[in-house]
Amino acid sequence: MQQTLTPARVMRALAPLVWIGPAVVLIGVVVVWPVVVMIQSSFLRISRFGVVQGANGVDNYTKLFAEPDFDGIMVRSLLWVVAVVTITVVLSLGLAQLFNQRFPGRRLARWALIAPWAASVLMTAIIFKWMLDPEVGLINMILREIGVLDALGGADADPLGNAATAMPWLVFVAVFVSLPFTTYALLAGLSAIPPDVYEAARIDGASKPRIYWSITLPLLRPALIVAALINVMNVFNSFPIIWAMTHGQPGYSTATSTIFMYILKGSDIGESAAMSVVNFGMVIVLTVIFLRVTKWRTEVR
Amino acid sequence: MNKRLAGAVTLGLTAALVMTACGSETPAGESTAEGGRVTLKLVAADYGDGPTAENSGEKFWKGVVDEFQAANPGIKIEYQVINWNDIDKQVATMVQNGQVPDILQTGDYSGFVKDGLLYKSEEVLSSTTASDMLEKFAEFGKVDGVGYGIPFVSSARALFYNKDLFDKAGVAEPPKTWDELKAAAGKLKAAGVSQPFGLPLGNEEAQAESFLWFMGNGGGYKDASGNWAIDSPANVETFTYLKGLVSAGLTTPNPGTKNRKDVWADFAAGKVGMVNGGPMSIPIFEKGGLSNFGVAPIPGKAGPLETTLGVEDWIMAFNKNGHKEEIKKFFDFFYGGTAAQKISDTYKLLPVTKSGIEKLGSDEKLKPFLDALPNATFYPFQDPKWSEVNTQIKQTIGGAVDGDPKEILGAIQKVATSD
Numbered sequence: 132m133q134q135t136l137t138p139a140r141v142m143r144a145l146a147p148l149v150w151i152g153p154a155v156v157l158i159g160v161v162v163v164w165p166v167v168v169m170i171q172s173s174f175l176r177i178s179r180f181g182v183v184q185g186a187n188g189v190d191n192y193t194k195l196f197a198e199p200d201f202d203g204i205m206v207r208s209l210l211w212v213v214a215v216v217t218i219t220v221v222l223s224l225g226l227a228q229l230f231n232q233r234f235p236g237r238r239l240a241r242w243a244l245i246a247p248w249a250a251s252v253l254m255t256a257i258i259f260k261w262m263l264d265p266e267v268g269l270i271n272m273i274l275r276e277i278g279v280l281d282a283l284g285g286a287d288a289d290p291l292g293n294a295a296t297a298m299p300w301l302v303f304v305a306v307f308v309s310l311p312f313t314t315y316a317l318l319a320g321l322s323a324i325p326p327d328v329y330e331a332a333r334i335d336g337a338s339k340p341r342i343y344w345s346i347t348l349p350l351l352r353p354a355l356i357v358a359a360l361i362n363v364m365n366v367f368n369s370f371p372i373i374w375a376m377t378h379g380q381p382g383y384s385t386a387t388s389t390i391f392m393y394i395l396k397g398s399d400i401g402e403s404a405a406m407s408v409v410n411f412g413m414v415i416v417l418t419v420i421f422l423r424v425t426k427w428r429t430e431v432r
Numbered sequence: 433m434n435k436r437l438a439g440a441v442t443l444g445l446t447a448a449l450v451m452t453a454c455g456s457e458t459p460a461g462e463s464t465a466e467g468g469r470v471t472l473k474l475v476a477a478d479y480g481d482g483p484t485a486e487n488s489g490e491k492f493w494k495g496v497v498d499e500f501q502a503a504n505p506g507i508k509i510e511y512q513v514i515n516w517n518d519i520d521k522q523v524a525t526m527v528q529n530g531q532v533p534d535i536l537q538t539g540d541y542s543g544f545v546k547d548g549l550l551y552k553s554e555e556v557l558s559s560t561t562a563s564d565m566l567e568k569f570a571e572f573g574k575v576d577g578v579g580y581g582i583p584f585v586s587s588a589r590a591l592f593y594n595k596d597l598f599d600k601a602g603v604a605e606p607p608k609t610w611d612e613l614k615a616a617a618g619k620l621k622a623a624g625v626s627q628p629f630g631l632p633l634g635n636e637e638a639q640a641e642s643f644l645w646f647m648g649n650g651g652g653y654k655d656a657s658g659n660w661a662i663d664s665p666a667n668v669e670t671f672t673y674l675k676g677l678v679s680a681g682l683t684t685p686n687p688g689t690k691n692r693k694d695v696w697a698d699f700a701a702g703k704v705g706m707v708n709g710g711p712m713s714i715p716i717f718e719k720g721g722l723s724n725f726g727v728a729p730i731p732g733k734a735g736p737l738e739t740t741l742g743v744e745d746w747i748m749a750f751n752k753n754g755h756k757e758e759i760k761k762f763f764d765f766f767y768g769g770t771a772a773q774k775i776s777d778t779y780k781l782l783p784v785t786k787s788g789i790e791k792l793g794s795d796e797k798l799k800p801f802l803d804a805l806p807n808a809t810f811y812p813f814q815d816p817k818w819s820e821v822n823t824q825i826k827q828t829i830g831g832a833v834d835g836d837p838k839e840i841l842g843a844i845q846k847v848a849t850s851d
Contacts, residue, residue, distance in 0.1 A: 179520075179819045180543035181527030199843065264694075265685055266626065266703050284626025284703060285685055292686025378635050381688040382831040396521055398823035400528070 166411070172404035179398055191405040200383040200391070205413075208367065208387040212417070214302050215366045219309040220359050226310065227317035248311035256375035259304050263376075265289040294384035297377050301385060304372050309365070313358045320354025321347070356425050363421055367414055388413065470758050474511040475526070476537040477519050477745070479585075479712075479779045487778050489513035496771045500762060507758050520819075534755050535762065537747040541573065541581035542814055544748065551749040553579035556759045561767045564785040569744055572810055581746040582763070583784035585775055588804040589644060589741045591731065592699065592713065593706045595724045597625050606706070606728035608736045610648065610673055613706075617682040620705040630699055630707030631674070631683040633830035636691035639811065639822050642829050643741050644708055645670050647809065648732030653821070653848075654812050660821075660848040663841035671837035673733075678833045688830020699725075710743075711780040711801045727800050742808025744784070821848045 176187035195201060230241055247255060262269045265288040274280040280288055290296040324347065332342050348355075370389050373379060379386030379394060386394070388410050395403035474497075478489035493511045501509060512533075514522050519538050526532055532549065544550050553573060554562065562570075565583055573581030593606045598616075601623035607613035617628035632641055646652050651666035661667070677683050684690045684704070699707045700720025708730060709717075717725060729736035749759045766772060767785060776783050776792060782801060783789050789805075792798055812818050824847045832840035 177528065178543055178547070179524065180547075181524030182544075182547045182549070183528060184547075266698055266701070282626065285681060289685040289689075292689045377689060378827075380634060380827065380830065381686065381834060382828050394823065394827055396524075398820040400524060 169404055169407050169411070172401060173408045175401055175404075177400040177404075179400065181400065187401055191399075191401040192409075194399070195395075195402050195405045195409070200386075204383060204386055204388055204391050207385075208389075208413070211298075211302070211305075211387050212363055212367050215305040215309065215369075216359060216362045218302070218306050219313050219362055220355070222306065223310055223313035223317050223358070224355075226314045227321055230314065230318055231321045244311050244314060246311075247308050252308050253371040253375055255308055256304055256372045259300070260291065260376045263289075263291050263300065265292075291377055292381065294381065297385050301373055301376060304376070305366060305369060308372070309362055313362060316354055316358035316361075317351065320351045323354075324350045352425075356422075359425075360418065360421055363417055364414055367417065368410075469506055469508050470755060471508045471510055472535060472755060472758055472762065473533040474509055474535040474537070475519075475523060475533040476511065476513050477539065478513045478515045479775070479781065482515070483513075492774070492778060495774070496766065499769070499771075500765050503765065504761060507761065509762070530752075532750040532752050534753055534759060535747065535749055537584055537745070539745050540813055540819065541746045541748045542575055542816065543819060544750075545575045545580045546816070549750055549752065550580045551751045551756060551759070553582050555756055556749045556763055557582065558760060558764050561764055564767065564787055566784055566786060566789070568806070569784045572744055572814070573746065575814060581748055584745045584747040585779075585781040586745070586784050586805065586808075587710045587712060587743045587781055588801040588808050589640070589708055589710050589730065589743075590800055590804065591706060591728045592709045592717070593726050593728065594699065594702060594704065594722065595726050597623070597702065597705050598726075601625065601705070606726060607731045608729075609731055610733045613731045614677065614680075614682070617677065617705065618680075621682055625705045626703055627684045627695075627698060628682045628705040629677060629684075630695040630704040631678070631687040631833075632690050632692040632695040633687040633833065634689050634691040635826040636693060637826075638688075638829050639825045640741055640743070641692070641708060642825065643809075643811070644730055644737070645674060647737055647739060647741070648730065649673075650733075652809070654815075660817075660845060662821075662845040662848060663838060667841055668838045670733075671832040671841065675833045675837060683833075686830075687833055711782060711798050714780050714797055727797075729804075739807045739809045740804045742805060742810050744810060817848055 176184040266284050271288045377385045379390040392406040480487035490513050497509045569583035573579050601619040603616045607616045620628035649666045649670045655661040698704045700717045700722045824844050
């Protein structure tokens with residue numbers, strides 16, 4: 132068959148462009164363009180009032196890296212991602228398994244699991260902040276009732292006032308809001324595993340843990356990787372939970388890089404842009420490392 | 433054929449999408465004259481309790497704008513009210529994108545002056561309005577002797593104390609010195625008050641609370657000759673005293689994470705013995721159900737403060753779009769009419785004009801604050817470094833009641849003196 136360059140052929144070759152065109156334009160305008168502006172801004176000197184005062188070379192970056200709190204914030208951001216994602220995935224594996232069983236009221240239970248997802252993250256975070264209020268917080272009042280707390284209003288009743296006790300609560304809330312999505316992604320993965328594979332395993336006399344380890348987990352891997360990866364990016368960029376509950380305080384001791392970037396915006400927009408660029412780079416690096424480690428391309432054997 | 437038609441339609445849609453995207457990039461702040469009508473864009477901070485509240489800034493400005501437009505049919509005003517937490521960042525974005533408003537009302541003006549973005553006050557104020565401004569306030573609106581910031585409202589601070597809790601604890605009088613304060617707080621604590629002294633050093637307004645304490649020891653952000661002195665021995669001593677109060681459990685727990693709004697709410701709920709507040713906190717306390725409170729001068733190390741923190745907010749006019757005459761008309765209307773008075777009534781903020789202060793002279797509750805105004809001390813907001821220092825204070829100064837005061841204050845001093 133000879134290929135001739137007729138107008139009809141050209142049109143056909145270009146046809147896909149028409150279909151993906153709007154998406155490409157949209158991505159260009161709302162994703163690529165802001166990234167370009169962000170990188171540009173990080174090399175500009177911009178006053179706190181928004182006046183661009185010219186080029187600033189790499190000074191914004193030098194200033195950022197010299198911030199006394201910078202190292203602690205970056206380490207904390209990494210720990211935050213690892214802790215939240217690990218706990219979320221492990222709990223979700225169990226929950227997905229549970230919701231994949233048949234039991235009375237399963238439909239209701241599945242609906243209930245959506246609740247934290249349906250509520251706005253900011254609202255959830257504010258509600259937890261209120262429940263932990265030293266004077267009138269519900270959680271503190273319950274702790275007082277059961278005798279764990281001596282009195283309301285003091286430092287003991289103020290877990291969010293201290294980094295050592297605030298971080299576990301922040302992680303808890305982050306896990307709480309991440310569970311529904313992760314569980315549903317894994318649940319979808321579970322129901323896609325054909326039942327005859329299990330039947331074959333049972334006939335071969337495999338034990339339950341063995342079946343889970345050798346059949347369920349490998350077949351679940353694509354869903355698991357996608358769920359974990361989306362969580363890594365979401366949690367790394369997570370802003371509302373920490374902002375609503377602690378503002379990164381006391382000092383910067385509960386701030387992650389995203390929170391730090393926002394605080395910097397109040398004093399030095401250029402430095403804040405530099406922090407955004409570093410943040411952006413971190414997400415890409417984390418994603419690449421994650422994909423390497425999980426060998427996402429390799430087929431299940 | 434059908435496919436091609438669909439393709440053409442999609443292309444058309446795409447093009448339309450791109451065009452609208454470009455179309456919406458016309459600066460919203462750029463005023464356009466439609467049929468001889470000039471549009472002024474006004475951006476203002478919200479002094480109320482949010483967009484849905486009875487006292488929201490939206491409602492206040494709608495009232496002002498409606499009345500002004502009825503009297504001046506040739507001028508249309510588009511107003512946008514932004515809450516205090518976001519207004520600085522949003523205005524910075526507007527400036528960066530070249531979409532400046534014509535009139536801006538917020539807490540700071542000095543940063544716009546250097547780049548020549550503002551009209552001088554004399555260009556947009558009629559002589560009647562200008563001469564009604566209190567000189568002291570107008571003075572703070574000047575950079576190198578030229579006025580740019582126009583005083584909008586002011587406020588002063590004093591000590592509020594809960595009379596019922598004082599009676600219960602057997603404290604006869606509000607404290608005048610730091611020693612008396614500590615003794616009174618100890619008695620309140622013994623009487624079961626969980627927060628004897630409300631100490632908000634969280635990011636909302638740590639710069640105000642710290643300043644009030646610095647003043648009590650003859651300190652401040654700057655020394656007498658105008659150099660930054662945040663880690664001066666007097667200031668370190670102040671925070672060492674506060675640290676003692678905190679570790680004895682006589683204050684709000686973990687002050688570095690607590691905001692003024694929450695501590696005031698706790699005071700209104702009767703959980704706090706004493707707290708620094710202003711006239712604007714009176715409606716908050718009363719709404720919370722507390723009416724039996726007293727107002728006293730803020731205690732200092734050796735005696736009550738002779739000065740207090742004065743807060744002054746600003747309104748300013750940007751020169752980018754022209755419209756000098758229309759802005760002047762609006763300012764005359766605002767200060768000459770009932771609008772300025774309405775702010776004081778709604779939000780218990782203090783006026784900045786001589787006529788306004790005269791009108792309020794008879795208000796018993798506002799009297800202590802009006803009396804304090806002439807002697808008030810202000811933030812060093814004429815210093816271009818102030819905004820950066822301010823951000824650092826808000827985030828970190830609370831740590832000085834926890835860790836080493838000298839170290840924490842020293843870190844802030846370093847930000848102030850770096851170039």
